[in-house]
Amino acid sequence: MPGTACFRHKDLCWTPCKFYGIIFVWENGDLAMAKEKDNKIPNFAEYERKRLLELARQARKAVLKLKKTEESGNRTEGNAGDVLDDAEKKAKEQGTLKTVWGVFQEAWNKTGKDFKKSVGFKMGESVFAGLNPYCQNLLFGSLPGLVNGTGGAAAKFFGAAVLEITRKRLSNFCRFKAKMASIVLNDTHANAASSSIYENILHKPRPYFKDNAPAALGGITGEIASAKNTLLNTSVECLSKAVIFGISSASLLAVDPMLAAGVLGVTAVTAEFGGFMNNAYRKLNSKMRSFGNRIRKDNSDSIKNTPLVQDTNRVEEETRLMRSRLDHSSGITQKITYEKSKAYLKMQTAISIGMEGLIMAAAFADVVKTGDIGRFALISSASWQMMMSGSMLSELWNEMQAGTHRLIDASKKLITPKELERVTGNEKLSERDTKISVQNVSFAYPLIKDVTDMSLVEAMDRNGEIRRTESVLKNMSVEFDKGGLTAVVGTSGNGKSTLMSLIRHDYDVQEGKIFIGDKEIRELSDRELNAQITFVDQKVHFFDDTVGYNLKYFKPGATEEELMEACRKAGFDKDVEKFKDGLSHRIGQDGAKLSGGQQQRLALARAFLTDKPIVIMDEPTIGLDGQLSLKVMKALKDMAKEKTVIMVTHNPAEVALSDRVVVVEKGKISADGKPQDLIKSNEFLRSFLTKEDIKTKRRLYNMSINGANPMQEAAELLNGEAGGRILSDAERAEKRRLLEAHKRAYVGVRKNALKSERVKTGKDLPEKKERQPLQPVPAVPVKGGAEM
Template identity: 25%
Template sequence: MPKKKKVKFFTKGWRIIFRYLGEYKREILIISFLGVVSAIANGFVPYIVGRFFDAILSPAEILAIGGIGAPLWAWLLVLLGITQLIANFADWVNDVQSRNVGTLLNARYPTRAVEHLIRLPISFHKDQKTGEVWDKIVRGMNASVSMIERVVLTLAPQILAVFIGITIAFVIHPILASIIVFGVLLYVATLAKIVPPIVTLQKKGYRAWNRAFGNAYDTVTNVQTVKLFTAEEYESKKAHRSYIDKAARSWFKVEKIWSDINFYQRILIAITQILVFVFAVYFITKGELTLGGLIALNGYAGMVFGPFVRLGYNWEIVQNGIVAIERAEEILSTPREIYEPENALSLGDLKGKIEFKNVSFEYGKNKGQVLKGISFKIRQGEVVALVGESGVGKSTLVDLISGYYFSSKGSVLIDDKDIKKVSLKSLREQIAVVPQEVVLFNDTIENNIRYGDFKASHENVVRAAKEAHADIFINKFSKKYQQLVGERGIKLSVGQKQRIAIARAILRDPKILILDEPTSALDIETEKYIGESLEKLMKNRTTIIIAHRLSTVRRSNRILVFEAGKLIEQGTHEELVKNRKGLYHRLYKLHVGLG
């Protein structure tokens, strides 16, 4: 990594840290004040201790304070006790405040992350592995807390004590103080030289850990498939490769460098201490230094080296933390979905008229067009079925209507308003989708249905469930509507989840209804009941059905037939079946077993 890029990378990480700290100004003000108090108190401790020993070794010197006479060493002992008491009290309150800041950050960081992630475009979530994303967030959170608690709030106040210690050390003996300072500077220079190259290794290591976590998350969330194909051994080996062979091995090199740094620092400190004692003996014999002065200097050496030694130990936290924070920040700085474009148009009470004007769409450059010059109109209250083989653009078309993506060319109009200029919130509030693959929250059945309308009463939830014929199986549970459905709804069958999704759509009472083959996972008897519910739900509202089954297609007023991203036919079922050369006729024959 080039030098300028390293510096920019390093300062960026610290800017992020101090931005987080800006949210806790009151706490930081208290911590800073107490840090100054502690630094001043601790800064004088070695000097007092040195003077104490000199006072013991010298002829008794009586000092009277407030009318009380006592040996100098006794007054120094009292002063030492008061100083230590002040320092320890300040450190205690400081520690409480620092831990509070860490706890608040631990809570707010993931909260902020969730708030940001759910506001990112759907394209981001389709391109990323959920496990990898969340692993980056968690590592960024842990790194932020560690750096703030163990480095910023703990070490920063000690830097003032270092300056106080150096100043007093120079007053006691400039030459010995210079040796201490030279040792510290040499230590810092060594640290600065060795550490930066680790960044590249750390980034590589974090990528390996992120991928490993992403793979593990993927395996656990698909455990039913793993068991179905008896792939436990395969997934175990994959986890071993991800974590042990790749992630851990990539991190061994990083840990080796940190071990080397710790070794070098211990050697350097030992050499500095020996030099101080050697020269001190010489100066004591010359009468230029007292034993108390040596004791004080030794204390200041520890005081000066202490924060830098701790910084050396914590430098690993700093370096690893900055890499982790930077990777998390890549996600947290990703531009959010623009719900309200400039001068956004509100759709108000939506009628449900939809129009595509020469719409083309591609997911990215050089990825090929998914939709090519699509034009059609859907009238208010019309039921339209989208038909075609998998991958022809039906789901993409629905995503364009929902505003998840915007057309590369042409316009999508909702009630004659360009979707690029409308408030997405006002649009999506009036759309309900019943997907083919329903994913539920690990919550109660009632709360999952209420997702259609958070203000709905229990009675309205029950009504929606009855209309979707979901109450039949719900009432069989011991907890009924308070039954937890498990992660992603794993405790329910596919058909049961489908009926929950339909109940949710009924509760939403949308102006535009999108059905992705809602009866595909239901048995014939249930499909009959659901069909009646859907007929009622679709009445007088614009409905788009991604259709695969003939029974679903026949519910529509009009059918749009797609092939290779193009709209090639449209009409009623009867009209399209008559066109023997058309794709719909061929699909119909295959469906009824005549192909």
């Protein structure tokens, strides 16, 4: 499997190879990553050592620069450099905050009330949770007085107890309401985010969908919406913990500033460690997501090709292979998750042990010093709350960073590649603008990759130099206008369909210009071009709905009579009449319930219904039988009288019946003119069409449109034979048909032909001999005197 990951498994002999820079092997039955620079498990101590060395190097560099500027008496350069370094660092640090703020604004604008309720109740929960140390201070501070029987101590204790109970109840109430509001917010926000992404996808240029399957784009849409929801929830939770951290920090700073400073320092180290882990694993996680996408695609491919698997009796083998792919993917993910979690656990364990001892020592020292057990409860409770909320803040911040990375990585895949960027304008066209002018156009297709196969590195590298195929069109010039049906012919791969795609502005040309009327297509918007051009491609697309819906989608106000008239012109009316539900017949996903010919006829019916000034068709009658093909050609020729109709075709009958033929060879126009004229000089046309073929096909077309005339048809065949022409197979078959169905007419024509020939050569017709009456047969005598 080129481009996919392979492994050496204890049961399967696959050759290990790179997948986006990752190599995985089996060592003693256990999965391990090959020891490459990019794939090593990150080490925080090594990172800190390198970071400190880098800081020292930068400090030394700054000192040397400062000395140099002092010596030269000019400090401006050094200060400007410092300011620039600070600005770059600040810009990097604000990446996550800007992304979160963007998600907040989106949620505010698109969900409004739900967002306010969720954040409001969450803040209420945080405030009540942050008041816990004060309530503990009041509660435990009243215990000595209660034990000693001091007056009013009982009232103070019970008041503190009621306050604590009320605080907890209110906190639980806010938590419940915040949870319910969060559920509604997540659904509303996900729907709003998905619809926004869908709108973005629907505005992509058409070639984007040639390399990206709709299902894959739908998966990326879900990935982005999920990342936004996760980021929104995490940021709201982070804001909640920040409120708690702020209240507890204020409490602890008022009582024990040194301890508060220690907790703040530990929180900063934890956050630094989390940021390191996110950055260290970001590239690896991106590779793993791409790897997982590839595994799912390979398994989907196996399911799609079930008939092939069954034909070769490899069901069990393919099942084992699919299971092996999934096991490899999950095994690698587990390995990475385990290493990452182990690093987190080591750091958290070390911090917790140190801080627990520090908090207990500080609280005990304060009790010994003041003898106030309430302060002990305040210090210990505020310290624990500050440390726990700080730890949560650090974890949530790390999750926000990871969520930002996931969102950015997924969003980058939906950025329109530079290769497909086009210049558009806002000029307008009129119905009179039917002339198409292609002037010295050269073009080669850009190479674009499926977004689901991209890792983060590849997605970020898409802004580099555009790679292209070999040139398809080379300095091509041609014009099209209304007044006749034009057929564009040529062997496959010579640029016919490419030319039609460029006229529709699917791509920007590399050289030259294309005009519609007097406007260059780059001066027109996509909306204006879509309103001017009807395009029927070889691969037609339909909605999973009824025949009528698929027609009315292109002309919403069309009546049933207009729909049936369009179907009649496309030769689809008989099919509609056969459907049990008529126009309400459901055609299945992408027209799956229709035959290939019916799909093509329905697509043609849409073209006749839209009534746009320019019609471009790629193989319009493919899959149609002879009579239907002639019927469609009649409708196209009638349409071409008032519209510009261009038809890409390989069908000899369509070429023969066209008013004009344009031959494309090796990316250039090699011939242009009427088919009966070009047949004399163009070798490509002569390879599949003769002058007599053109006459025959036009005769059959006229017969199909105007009705059969046996006398005229027989005369044409006989005249051809008299001139020494060898009849084609189709003509000989037609001659036999005439003899069988119109014997008298054929004999009459034959007699007239002989008479004309003798008159022309001066030979008299032989005199008609009179029939002699039959003489009676004399009797023959028989022996015995009897008479016969």
